[in-house]
Amino acid sequence: MEKYLAVLKTADLFKGIDESDLQTLLSCLSAEVLHYDKGETVFFSGAIIKRFGIVLSGQVQVVQDDYYGNRSILANVDTGHLFGESFACSDMNTLPVNVITTTASELLLIDCCKLTVSCAKACGFHSRLIQNMLSIVSMKNILLTQKIEITAKRTTREKLLAYLSTEAKKAGSSRFSLPFNRQELADYLSVERSAMSAELSKLKHDGLLNFHKNQFELYGSV
Amino acid sequence: MEKYLAVLKTADLFKGIDESDLQTLLSCLSAEVLHYDKGETVFFSGAIIKRFGIVLSGQVQVVQDDYYGNRSILANVDTGHLFGESFACSDMNTLPVNVITTTASELLLIDCCKLTVSCAKACGFHSRLIQNMLSIVSMKNILLTQKIEITAKRTTREKLLAYLSTEAKKAGSSRFSLPFNRQELADYLSVERSAMSAELSKLKHDGLLNFHKNQFELYGSV
DNA sequence: TTAAGTCTGTTGGAATTCCAACGAAAGCGT
């Protein structure tokens, strides 16, 4: 277990928990390390899961197969991040997605019930753990809501303005830089890249904003 | 407080907690009841909040004002439901939305920290409470992800098929009924109602599905 | 330096969606 401490102490789930307490905590949680080859299925759609996972090494994908058999990727989960926590913690009866490994991976599985029920020793870091878990799921929630607000707009122009406006608010300034390149931004907004580029140019021409590479400046009523 | 027990015992947050324990629990949480007139602001954008709310009576709205001052409604929160929990539980520094009352309302405010730290009495229902909270936020997460998966599709046809396909999976049958009327469905999918109606007709004509009012049947590779 | 590859903006025609308007059908109260 020691070899994973480096990963675990950077994981959001264990934020604020002392490295020396980690060992105790993990046994208290009955955490289990499992090894997978590339392309194995960790969680099967239709199953009832009570445990969620943390990626110690490698990568897993959360994928969904629709009614017609088309597969779509819901998330890529890298080292230190969680998967399946929403399903394990909600009282969903059956898992609607598959979790598969994209590379050989080592995964730490944790029982959701062990997390919420405070242990016999009533360890102090246990409540910190619960806080972290709630914080992670809540933050995901906020980001998802933000994305929905933006992608629900009908036109590329509105989507761009909505997105850039939230970035400006977040940066607390009319000048800010984007974490995406154009293709990624287009994917995030669910629009076509070239059409988006054209719309960006039009917005610039209309005097609503200015940009150079990823440096943007938004004009308008601050 | 007694007059609110009827609401509280039906609230998801207190599911599985005995009515007789509620009183103890609420004092343990330092829960506070506040009264608001119509149109008052409960939480201000930019504030740092540590408490979330439950609507005891009336209704509140979560609204967002963008960079240009346009207001959009993120959620209507009715009796028995929570608001602000994602922001209070995550470590967001500043609230990006306003919470306002749409009618005269009575609200129960609960400190998020009190929730996660198990009380001195180590009451049994406390861990149940935490489970419920995690379950609520997780379930919201799942529903948001589902919605994103669907609205990210580019065409009305794809959105419809994606949505109907998940409903079919959920119902476990190719025949199912929708919880929306046409206008609500169009809003959910972020498309125009009449265009959606036209596309539904085309799908029927193409032999991919059949419907009568809200009764749908989806054909294809089961 | 050349060559290959990536990222970005531009363009024009095809496809799709939006919008406004209309009519048919169903529900509701008088």
Added chain:
DNA sequence: ACGCTTTCGTTGGAATTCCAACAGACTTAA
């Protein structure tokens, strides 16, 4: 039965987006 309202499907032109292709700027490797 009669209006009144709401819901739903249809239609046609306007507006928008998609798609494919291309060119320029820049990066990287040989």
